[in-house]
Amino acid sequence: MLKRAKALFLGLLSLASLLFAGGVSAESATRQLNMPQGVTEVSQAAYDIHMIMIWICTVIGVLVFGFMFYIMYAHRKSRGVTAEHFHENLLVEVLWTVIPALILIVMAVPATTALLKVYDTENPDIDIKVTGYQWKWQYEYIGEGVKFMSELRTSQDEIYGREPKGEHYLREVTQPLVIPTNKKVRFLITGNDVIHSWWVPDFGVKRDAVPGLFTAAWAKTDQPGTYVGECTELCGSGHAFMPVVVEVKEEAEYDAWLAGKKEEAAGYASTIGKQWTFDELMVKGEEVYGRSCAGCHQTNGEGIPGVFPALKDSPIALGPPAGHIGILINGVAGTSMQSFAEQLSEVEIAAVVHYERNAWGNDVGDIVQPIDVLNFKQSQ
Amino acid sequence: MAHGPSQNFFSRWLFSTNHKDIGTLYLWFSFAMFLLGGAFAMVIRAELFQPGMQLIKPEFFVQMTTMHGLVMVFGAIMPAFVGLANWMIPMMIGAPDMALPRMNNLSFWILPFAFAILTSTLFMEGGGPNFGWTFYAPLSTTYAPDTVNYFIFGVHIMGASSIMGSINIIATVMNMRAPGMTYMKMPMFVWTWVITAFLLVAVMPVLAGAVTMMLMDINFGTSFFDAAGGGDPVLFQHVFWFFGHPEVYIIILPAFGVVSQIIPTFSRKPLFGYSSMVYATASIAFLSFIVWAHHMFTVGMPIAGELYFMYATMLIAVPTGVKVFNWITTMYKGALTFETPMLFSIAFVILFTFGGFTGMMLSIAAADTQYHDTYFVVAHFHYVMVAGAVFSGTAAVYYWLPKWCGRMYDETMGKVQFWIAFIAFNITFMPQHFLGLAGMPRRYSDYGLQFADWNMVSSIGAFLYGGAQLLFLYNVIRTIGWGKPISDPQVWEGAQGLEWTLPTPAPFHTFSTPPVIK
Ligand code: HEM
Ligand SMILES: [Cu+2]
Ligand SMILES: [Cu+2]
Numbered sequence: 001m002l003k004r005a006k007a008l009f010l011g012l013l014s015l016a017s018l019l020f021a022g023g024v025s026a027e028s029a030t031r032q033l034n035m036p037q038g039v040t041e042v043s044q045a046a047y048d049i050h051m052i053m054i055w056i057c058t059v060i061g062v063l064v065f066g067f068m069f070y071i072m073y074a075h076r077k078s079r080g081v082t083a084e085h086f087h088e089n090l091l092v093e094v095l096w097t098v099i100p101a102l103i104l105i106v107m108a109v110p111a112t113t114a115l116l117k118v119y120d121t122e123n124p125d126i127d128i129k130v131t132g133y134q135w136k137w138q139y140e141y142i143g144e145g146v147k148f149m150s151e152l153r154t155s156q157d158e159i160y161g162r163e164p165k166g167e168h169y170l171r172e173v174t175q176p177l178v179i180p181t182n183k184k185v186r187f188l189i190t191g192n193d194v195i196h197s198w199w200v201p202d203f204g205v206k207r208d209a210v211p212g213l214f215t216a217a218w219a220k221t222d223q224p225g226t227y228v229g230e231c232t233e234l235c236g237s238g239h240a241f242m243p244v245v246v247e248v249k250e251e252a253e254y255d256a257w258l259a260g261k262k263e264e265a266a267g268y269a270s271t272i273g274k275q276w277t278f279d280e281l282m283v284k285g286e287e288v289y290g291r292s293c294a295g296c297h298q299t300n301g302e303g304i305p306g307v308f309p310a311l312k313d314s315p316i317a318l319g320p321p322a323g324h325i326g327i328l329i330n331g332v333a334g335t336s337m338q339s340f341a342e343q344l345s346e347v348e349i350a351a352v353v354h355y356e357r358n359a360w361g362n363d364v365g366d367i368v369q370p371i372d373v374l375n376f377k378q379s380q
Numbered sequence: 381m382a383h384g385p386s387q388n389f390f391s392r393w394l395f396s397t398n399h400k401d402i403g404t405l406y407l408w409f410s411f412a413m414f415l416l417g418g419a420f421a422m423v424i425r426a427e428l429f430q431p432g433m434q435l436i437k438p439e440f441f442v443q444m445t446t447m448h449g450l451v452m453v454f455g456a457i458m459p460a461f462v463g464l465a466n467w468m469i470p471m472m473i474g475a476p477d478m479a480l481p482r483m484n485n486l487s488f489w490i491l492p493f494a495f496a497i498l499t500s501t502l503f504m505e506g507g508g509p510n511f512g513w514t515f516y517a518p519l520s521t522t523y524a525p526d527t528v529n530y531f532i533f534g535v536h537i538m539g540a541s542s543i544m545g546s547i548n549i550i551a552t553v554m555n556m557r558a559p560g561m562t563y564m565k566m567p568m569f570v571w572t573w574v575i576t577a578f579l580l581v582a583v584m585p586v587l588a589g590a591v592t593m594m595l596m597d598i599n600f601g602t603s604f605f606d607a608a609g610g611g612d613p614v615l616f617q618h619v620f621w622f623f624g625h626p627e628v629y630i631i632i633l634p635a636f637g638v639v640s641q642i643i644p645t646f647s648r649k650p651l652f653g654y655s656s657m658v659y660a661t662a663s664i665a666f667l668s669f670i671v672w673a674h675h676m677f678t679v680g681m682p683i684a685g686e687l688y689f690m691y692a693t694m695l696i697a698v699p700t701g702v703k704v705f706n707w708i709t710t711m712y713k714g715a716l717t718f719e720t721p722m723l724f725s726i727a728f729v730i731l732f733t734f735g736g737f738t739g740m741m742l743s744i745a746a747a748d749t750q751y752h753d754t755y756f757v758v759a760h761f762h763y764v765m766v767a768g769a770v771f772s773g774t775a776a777v778y779y780w781l782p783k784w785c786g787r788m789y790d791e792t793m794g795k796v797q798f799w800i801a802f803i804a805f806n807i808t809f810m811p812q813h814f815l816g817l818a819g820m821p822r823r824y825s826d827y828g829l830q831f832a833d834w835n836m837v838s839s840i841g842a843f844l845y846g847g848a849q850l851l852f853l854y855n856v857i858r859t860i861g862w863g864k865p866i867s868d869p870q871v872w873e874g875a876q877g878l879e880w881t882l883p884t885p886a887p888f889h890t891f892s893t894p895p896v897i898k
Contacts, residue, residue: 032818032830035750043750050747057737065730068708072726075647077715083648083874084713093656096705097698104694107744111690114746119683134523159826161432169431170828189680194519195613197678197753201819206749208679210614211518212607215680232678232753232821234512236519237438240824306505307439307525336523 036201039221039248043204045114052110056103118204121216124186126179132189132196132209132231133343134336135238135295139177142188146261149343150175151291152241156299159241171228174291176245180254184220193338197233200246208233224248236336238295272346272370278358281367285355288348293356296336301360308336312360321368324353325376346373384888394489397481398888399466400784405488406463407777411853413455413495414770418846420448425808425842428835431827441825442510443502449513453631454538455495457765460773461634462487462545465573468780469549471879471886472567474558474895479551487544494537501527512823514624517605517616521597528598532591539584546577546584558878560897564658567877568651571658572637575665579626579633582669587623590616614679621672629668631765632732633661635772636703639725641877642779643707646722647714648874653706660699660706667696677748686745693743697736704733719872720794724775727802728768735763738813753823756816762809774801774852781856782871786885787863793855800848807841 037047075081129140136151153172157163166172179185189198191209199206203219229244249257276284290299293311297303301312311317316324328349331339340349350370357364385401386392396402423444427435436444466484470477478484502508506525509515520528553574557566566574593616596602603609605616644651651657674693677686707729716722738760742748751757782788811834816822820831827835869884878895879886 033814035747035817036819042746046747046750049744050741050750053741053744053747057740061733061737064704064708064733068711068726068730071708071711071714072716072718075712075714075716077648077717081713081715083715085649086713087650087652087654087710089653089709092705092709093653093702097702100698100701104697108691108694111694111744111746112687114744115683115686115690118746118749119686159433161434165432165829167829170826194523195516199821201750204749206678206752210607210679212612213614213680230819230821230824234442234516234519234823236523237442237510237825239442240438240821240826304437304439307507 038202038204039223039225039227040203040205040219042117042219043202045117046204049110049114052107056107118217121186121218123184124218125183126185128177128179128185128187130177130187130189130198130209132191132193132198132235132242133338134193134236135231135242136292136343137177137198137242137244138192138343141258141261144258144262145265146258147342148175148261150177150245152243153291154241156290156294170241171243171245173243173245176226176247178247178249178254178257179219180251181222181224181248182220182251184218186216186218189215189217193336194235195233196231196235196242198229198244199232200227200229200244202227202229203246205229206232221248224250241295268345272374274370276347276350276367276369278354278367281351281354282358284347285351285353286359288344288352289355289359292340292344292348293352301356301362311356312362317356317362318364321353321357321366321372322376324357325349325368325373328353329373329377329380341377346370346377349373395485397477397485399470399478399481399484399890400886400888402478402481402484402488403463403466403468404784406459406466409488409491410456410458410460410463413451413459415849415853416499417448417451417456418849420444420451421842422846424448425839427825428827429839430836431829431832433826436825438825439507439510442512442823443508445823446509446512446515447499447502450498450509451495452765453513453627454535455491457631457769457773458542459491461573461576461631461769462542464569464634464638464773464776464780465545465549467784468879469552469570469573470556470890471882472570472877473553473556473561474878474891474897475552475556476890476892478548479556480548483544484548487541487548490537491541494534494541497530497537498534501530504530514620515594516620517594517597517613518607521594521605524598529595532595535591536588539588542580543584546580549573549577550581558891558894558897564655565897567637568640568654568657569634569637572633572640572661575661576630576633579630579665579668583623583626583630586619587627590619590623593619614676617676617679618673621675622669624675625672626665626668628761628764629664631769633665635728635769636661638772638776638779639707639728642721642725642775643710643729645779645872645875646717646719646725647711648716649710649714650876651706652709652712653702656702657706660702663699664696667692667699671696674743674745674748677745678752690743690745694740696743697740700736704729704736715874719778720789720791720798721775721779723795723798723802724771724778727798728771728775731763731767731771731805735760735768738763751816753821754816755812755820755822758822759809759812759816762812766809767805771801777856779872780879781859782863782866783879783882783884783886785860785863786865786867787859788866789855789859789863793851793858797848797851797855800851801845804841804844804848808838808845809841811835811837811841 035047035050037044127142129142131138136149138149140147150173153174154170158165189207189209191211196209198209205217205219207215207217225248227246231239231242296308297311303310329341331337347370350368350373354368427441504527506527509531511520593604597604597606603611605611605613640651671693673689742751778794815831815834820827867884870880
């Protein structure tokens with residue numbers, strides 16, 4: 001009943017625009033109009049108070065605008081009325097000050113309870129550190145030794161219309177965050193470079209990721225599924241390209257996943273020692289480049305003059321490998337060129353350095369091996 | 381009394397100390413900025429017409445959103461109301477001119493330089509400002525393009541201009557009222573502007589402080605806003621919004637003043653609850669200083685701070701409601717006619733109130749967790765700033781233009797413009813509420829496919845709305861050049877106030893001898 005009335009209300013609101021939209025696109029089935037109810041206590045609380053406010057505003061709006069339209073109809077000069085001259089009435093003036101104040105006092109009660117829920121971050125079962133980077137997220141399972149980056153998986157070709165856009169356009173990442181059902185998960189959110197903001201609408205969680213500060217939020221849900229969110233604080237040109245994807249798994253499944261992750265971390269060590277071929281590294285490097293570098297330095301390696309330097313023909317890409325590796329590992333202070341030491345593995349760094357030295361007409365010709373990267377790191 | 385404006389074009393406009401000429405300069409400048417900021421908006425809406433990057437790169441997109449915000453707030457809306465103040469305040473309080481005419485000239489003529497500097501950064505290496513009109517550090521400091529220094533310089537100049545303009549208004553109203561024009565007899569427009577001027581004098585230095593700290597961080601190695609050096613990026617937001625929230629009232633209070641003049645005229649009935657209007661305006665101004673952190677509900681303040689800012693923000697609804705009820709009761713039992721200024725004013729009341737409703741919703745911190753930094757907020761502030769400030773500015777021009785130039789505008793064209801603007805405005809911004817609730821963040825250069833429909837609708841509305849402004853421009857030029865001459869001082873049947881006792885068109889010098897106030 002409430003749902004139908006709500007739909008009706010929103011429908012009315014959008015009447016003018018809806019007429020228009022009809023012509024634009026008839027098919028889109030899931031055109032969502034309202035705030036999601038979500039799957040946590042907090043998102044439900046936000047939704048409830050949002051609906052209370054909508055109803056209060058609707059009632060006031062109908063009364064006030066209704067009266068106004070009545071006046072515009074009844075007291076128009078063309079109907080031969082003459083204007084009266086009153087310009088004060090203490091009683092109504094007091095009433096329309098006091099009544100809204102009372103409504104507000106009543107409203108303050110649910111508003112406060114809802115906010116207390118948002119802040120109820122004590123006693124979590126699991127702590128996850130969320131770090132915002134330009135332009136990706138890093139998730140660290142505190143105390144588990146599991147840590148990974150989560151980046152947009154949509155390709156530049158899809159974004160620039162050279163390929164058709166997939167169903168999950170801008171809503172897909174390399175590795176989603178995974179959490180279990182029925183556990184209170186606390187997110188400790190911070191930023192690495194500029195301020196970002198980590199938002200999962202279905203959890204009712206949005207917290208700014210501020211460098212030098214931790215903010216906390218929490219979620220607990222019994223509904224497995226994939227929940228998509230966004231970065232909501234302007235963080236530079238890649239702001240629209242760092243979605244949040246969270247997978248909620250049943251507990252057993254989660255445990256298996258976590259165990260797998262831990263094993264992966266251990267097994268990884270062996271690939272570092274392997275000797276890679278030129279072409280293997282080019283293939284791997286191109287993939288890493290597209291994911292982590294092309295956003296700024298562009299797919300063609302030419303950068304954006306004055307903002308992001310070109311790698312094609314750049315002295316660093318053509319110079320000795322150590323300098324090139326160094327920039328990836330240490331970043332360039334005060335610019336958006338961050339340190340990738342924490343974000344990319346030795347294999348990935350080696351591959352992407354190798355790729356940049358041998359793509360777009362850069363033809364150094366040598367091979368950069370993962371072991372070189374490891375040695376570089378250890379020599380620092 | 382004999383001398384009129386200088387016959388030499390350059391000395392008339394460059395060296396002018398006449399409140400009307402300076403008012404005219406402000407108004408034309410603001411309209412030019414409105415078109416420039418509008419052009420930026422068209423670029424934004426064109427890119428967002430469809431998902432994917434079609435026309436521009438994300439780097440340029442964020443420069444467009446930033447420049448759009450800056451130009452509209454500081455270049456279009458604020459100067460428009462300063463222009464109206466210049467024209468109308470002396471005429472309304474029975475003064476010969478503004479109190480400080482030379483400063484008046486200076487405060488206008490530095491503005492074009494500020495915006496030339498700001499806009500020129502778009503053509504420089506590194507591009508224009510790309511950190512949003514709220515320029516949060518460290519995106520605007522450590523990570524900003526080098527051109528940020530020009531931006532800072534431009535903001536300083538704008539601030540100086542606003543402070544000078546405000547001092548002038550305060551000095552004029554305090555010292556130059558005609559005998560008998562007591563404070564509680566001043567027209568509402570004058571009242572709202574005095575209060576606005578005090579807000580400006582109070583918060584513009586805070587903005588100047590914020591950009592100066594940025595300048596130090598960027599060039600002199602301080603770390604006010606740099607966590608790595610012991611500073612705090614959140615501090616920037618507190619300082620910015622301590623300026624920023626009063627700023628939104630700086631924008632809307634003069635608009636309140638304008639509709640408080642127009643609605644009584646076309647209702648042929650005095651403004652209802654004059655004194656409560658004055659008190660409500662003053663309390664809004666006071667409250668505007670103590671609610672700033674409602675823009676920062678997701679920054680992770682302790683709950684005590686969050687609760688305080690939530691309660692304080694909710695309170696604003698009370699005086700705001702009083703104003704709305706007063707306007708409606710002014711119309712009650714009047715004899716209404718619906719000329720263009722009245723249409724825009726009624727639309728103002730309805731749409732501004734709608735924006736007030738969404739403001740109330742935003743003030744609930746738990747719900748704001750979901751709304752914050754989404755298109756819902758974009759919709760909210762365009763309801764209050766476009767349907768609020770811009771509509772009332774348009775109403776003001778239609779209302780006073782016949783007085784200014786002694787020619788009548790084309791009423792049919794005015795009404796056509798109104799209806800296009802009204803409908804197009806709602807097509808543009810109503811869907812943005814849905815986009816925000818469904819999860820689309822603001823300042824996004826690209827979006828998922830689920831947001832495609834409403835974005836397209838919104839873009840179509842925006843193009844239409846942009847077109848309506850050209851009609852406005854044409855109507856104004858046509859009026860000044862070829863409009864039907866009128867000479868009735870009254871212009872509008874129901875108009876009250878000193879400005880309507882002056883001849884039409886208004887003489888170059890206003891009241892050379894003080895008028896008698898009943
Ligand atoms: C009843 C009165 C109002 C209330 C309660 C209110 C409340 C709010 C709140 C809580 C926000 C922050 C939303 C967020 O970022 O999550 C906000 C944003 C904003 N409001 Fe209002 N508001 C009101 C009226 C106005 C008026 C009159 C104006 C200006 C004419 C205005 C202009 C803005 C602007 C520009 C923003 C967005 C700033 C930005 O982040 O860029 N509001 N409002
Ligand atoms: Cu972002
Ligand atoms: Cu505010």
